[in-house]
Amino acid sequence: MLKKRFFALLGVLFCALFVVGVLGGSAVAQERNIILTTTTSVQDSGLLDALVPVFEKNTGYIVKTISVGSGQAMAMAKRGEADVLLVHSPKAEEEFVNAGFGVNRRLVMYNYFVLVGPPEDPAKVNGMKSAKEAFENIAKTNSLFVSRGDNSGTHALEKKVWGLTGLVTDKQSWYQETGLGMGNTLSVANEKGGYTLTDKATYLSLKKKLRLIIVVHESKELYNAYSVIEINSEKFPKVNTAGAKAFADFLLSDEGQKIIAKYGVESFGEGLFFVKQ
Amino acid sequence: MDLIIDGLIEAIRLLWNGNSEVFAITWLSLKVSGTATLISVFLGVYTGVTIALSSFWGKRAVVVLVNTCMGFPPVVIGLVVTIFLWRSGPLGNFGLLYTPTAIIIAQTIIAAPIVTGISIAAINQLPEKLRLQALALGATRLQMVWLLIREARLPLLAAIMAGFGGVISEIGASIMVGGNIKGHTRVLTTATAMETSKGNFELAIALSIILLLLMIVVNSVLTTIQMKGR
Numbered sequence: 001m002l003k004k005r006f007f008a009l010l011g012v013l014f015c016a017l018f019v020v021g022v023l024g025g026s027a028v029a030q031e032r033n034i035i036l037t038t039t040t041s042v043q044d045s046g047l048l049d050a051l052v053p054v055f056e057k058n059t060g061y062i063v064k065t066i067s068v069g070s071g072q073a074m075a076m077a078k079r080g081e082a083d084v085l086l087v088h089s090p091k092a093e094e095e096f097v098n099a100g101f102g103v104n105r106r107l108v109m110y111n112y113f114v115l116v117g118p119p120e121d122p123a124k125v126n127g128m129k130s131a132k133e134a135f136e137n138i139a140k141t142n143s144l145f146v147s148r149g150d151n152s153g154t155h156a157l158e159k160k161v162w163g164l165t166g167l168v169t170d171k172q173s174w175y176q177e178t179g180l181g182m183g184n185t186l187s188v189a190n191e192k193g194g195y196t197l198t199d200k201a202t203y204l205s206l207k208k209k210l211r212l213i214i215v216v217h218e219s220k221e222l223y224n225a226y227s228v229i230e231i232n233s234e235k236f237p238k239v240n241t242a243g244a245k246a247f248a249d250f251l252l253s254d255e256g257q258k259i260i261a262k263y264g265v266e267s268f269g270e271g272l273f274f275v276k277q
Numbered sequence: 278m279d280l281i282i283d284g285l286i287e288a289i290r291l292l293w294n295g296n297s298e299v300f301a302i303t304w305l306s307l308k309v310s311g312t313a314t315l316i317s318v319f320l321g322v323y324t325g326v327t328i329a330l331s332s333f334w335g336k337r338a339v340v341v342l343v344n345t346c347m348g349f350p351p352v353v354i355g356l357v358v359t360i361f362l363w364r365s366g367p368l369g370n371f372g373l374l375y376t377p378t379a380i381i382i383a384q385t386i387i388a389a390p391i392v393t394g395i396s397i398a399a400i401n402q403l404p405e406k407l408r409l410q411a412l413a414l415g416a417t418r419l420q421m422v423w424l425l426i427r428e429a430r431l432p433l434l435a436a437i438m439a440g441f442g443g444v445i446s447e448i449g450a451s452i453m454v455g456g457n458i459k460g461h462t463r464v465l466t467t468a469t470a471m472e473t474s475k476g477n478f479e480l481a482i483a484l485s486i487i488l489l490l491l492m493i494v495v496n497s498v499l500t501t502i503q504m505k506g507r
Contacts, residue, residue, distance in 0.1 A: 035375065044475050049459070064375045066456045081363050081374075183474040206476035238364045 034243035036065045037082040039153055040181045042226070043067035045201030045272055047263050054259065055250045061243050069181075071151030077101060077229075080236030084244035085229040086251070088153035091160075093227055102229035108251045109260050109273040110225040113157060115216035116186070116203055117143075117195035125195075131219040132164045139167050142174045144194035148185050149177025153224075158197045161221050186210060199224060201264070201272040226273070228252070284482025291483055298460075303487055306464040307495075309377050310445040313384035317440050320389045322433060325396025326422060330408075340397060346390035351383075355450030358383045362454065377462055379454040387447060388440035395436035399429040434503040438496055445492060465491070 042048060043065065052063045066073075066082070070089040077085050078101050085102065087093060097105050115134055117125065123143040125134040138145050147169070148155040162169050169175040176194070178185045182202040189196040190210045203214070216222070228248045233241040250256045257275045264272035291299045328339060360366050362374040362382075373379045403425055411421045426433065448466040455462030457471055465488040472481040 033372070040474070062461075064456060064458045064461065066375065066458070079363065079365050081365070181474045183476050187476070209476050209478070236364070238369070 031240060031243070032060065032062055034061050034063050034084060034240055034247055035082045036063050036084050036086060036247065037073040037076055038065060038067050038086040039070050039073060039088060040067050040183075041088070041152075041154065041199040041202055042086055044181070044183055045199075045205065045264075047201070047260065047273065050259055050263055051251070051256065054255070055247060058250070059246055061246060063247065069148075069150050069152030070156065071153075074101075077231055080231065080239060083231055083240045084247050085231070086226060087229070088224055088226045089156045090225060090227070092156065093229060097229065100235060101232055103232050104245075104248065105227050105229045106248065106252060107276055108226050108228050109257075109275050110223065111200055111273050112218045113154065113197055113222040113224050114200050114203060114214045115195060115219075115222070116189070116198055116210075116212040117215045118193040119211060119213050120193070121215060123195065126213075126215045128216050129219060131161050131216050131221040134216045134219075135161055136165050136167065138195055139165070139169075139172075139174070144189075144192055145169075145175050146185055146189040146192065146194040146196040147175065147177045148182065148197075149179050150181075152182075154182060154197060154199060157222070157224065161197075164221065186212065197222075204264070204268045204270075204272065280478050281482060283479045285486060287479040288483035288486040292487065299484070299487065301460070302463055302465055302468050302484075303491060305377065305462075306445060306466075306488070307491060309380050309464060310384060310441060313381045313388055313444050314437060314441040316381070316385045317388035317392045318437055320385070321392025321436065321440070322396050322426070324389075325393040325436075326400055326426065328393070329397045329400035330422070330425075343390055343394045343397065347394045349387070349390065350449070351387050351447045352449030352453070354386050355383055355453035358386065358450065359453050374454060375456040375458055375462060377455070380451050380462060380464070383450040383454045384444040384447065387450065388444045391443055392436045392440045395432060395439060396429075399432035399436065400425055402432070403428055431503055434499055438499050441495060441499075442492060445495075446488070 038048070044067075048065055052065065055061070056063060066076075068076070070087040070092065073082070073085055073087050074089070074092055074096050076082055078096070086108065093102075093105060096102050115125070115131060117123070123134070123138040123141045125137050128134045128137075147158060176192075178188050180188070182198055183206060185196055186198055186203065186206055187210075188194075190212050195215070196212075200217075203210075203212075228251050230241070230244040230248055231239045233239040251260075260273050261271055261275045264270065328336065328343070358379065359374065361368050362371075362379055363369055364374075373382070407428065408421060408425065411424050416424065446466060448470060451462075451464055452467045452470065455464065455467065457463050457467040463471075465484055469481050469484040469488070472478075472484065
């Protein structure tokens with residue numbers, strides 16, 4: 001009796017799985033799917049919504065964009081769970097490529113991170129040319145600094161600048177980590193009247209809701225380069241090599257570069273990304 | 278406060294103009310969570326009734342386990358399902374990660390214990406004599422079970438509502454296994470979280486209002502059935 005019931009239960013389970021399988025039916029279309037892992041700053045800027053539909057129309061591929069911090073994007077790619085990366089964490093990217101996980105790393109676009117802060121500017125850093133000096137002033141005056149703290153590309157660059165100053169931020173009362181995305185971190189800095197390092201795209205798109213102002217921009221320490229990396233298919237046979245290459249080539253094609261350079265001009269009055277000439 | 282009013286206006290505007298993207302997101306939410314609920318109802322009612330009607334060693338432990346799973350954190354389920362569906366995972370060959378099917382699988386795992394747990398309670402609260410009487414009057418086992426299910430239909434419908442409510446409002450698992458991909462796996466909850474992080478608060482509030490409306494509609498349909506059956 002119990003045995004019979006067990007088999008009946010198995011039957012139901014099997015049927016359910018079958019229904020699920022049929023509903024999915026995606027295994028067939030797999031080689032048309034490209035998994036792109038990218039950073040939240042690219043996704044939140046809206047740039048991909050301008051790029052991806054054009055690429056999909058040109059090639060017939062379907063791009064599945066997963067937006068996470070650069071750290072997680074690379075951690076996933078190290079397991080072969082992505083086909084192509086669009087990230088901005090140069091040091092980690094080099095290690096990634098050197099370790100054989102990725103191939104064909106190419107610069108797609110760049111811009112500058114900006115330091116934003118409250119208009120009262122308690123650390124007196126407004127208009128400074130060097131991010132390093134601005135960071136030193138913030139620490140010296142014990143002004144609140146809000147960090148992403150999430151291993152993202154933005155966080156990596158911020159740590160690099162702190163490294164240049166030689167200051168310790170760990171456990172300092174003026175240094176707070178959110179562990180959140182850029183938009184949320186900006187909101188926290190806004191509420192608490194703190195400074196934070198942000199990419200320009202996210203800041204500009206949120207500007208009307210923030211009282212934070214840009215205090216340091218185009219400092220050479222804040223150069224922010226986005227690269228595309230194709231995942232090494234020798235290491236991970238399931239990777240969609242052709243699709244990854246097609247997408248990377250598209251980003252660097254005249255058409256792709258033109259879309260990137262023009263992006264943002266209409267809504268913000270200035271471009272958000274520069275392309276290499 | 279003005280944000281909430283702006284959100285309300287935005288919601289009305291989106292619904293009034295029939296914004297196709299919002300409509301697609303809403304429809305996907307309903308489809309995914311509806312399918313997950315449907316599968317969990319079959320699994321959960323079956324398992325629940327089976328457990329309630331049989332006596333075996335360790336039954337109490339099984340019921341404790343089911344009741345614990347009712348409150349299992351969706352984000353943990355999301356993580357485990359993701360690892361299973363990864364290309365490097367045991368089910369990697371099916372290429373299901375970042376598809377609506379992946380969300381259905383995760384949500385089914387979330388909802389099934391809820392339906393099972395409430396089903397066990399629903400059958401247990403029926404008088405023991407009912408079952409014996411039915412059998413004494415010559416009902417087959419299947420007829421007896423059907424009778425019990427019909428008798429317990431009010432709490433069983435509550436089980437469906439609890440399961441559906443649990444999955445349609447869930448975000449942790451959906452964003453992990455679905456990836457919040459525009460036009461593919463973006464559902465109401467993940468879209469709301471994304472618009473919030475982008476700073477589009479009016480749109481986020483509008484999406485929340487649409488989610489609430491959807492839940493009200495589905496629950497009124499189920500409640501109507503429940504009341505009628507009394």
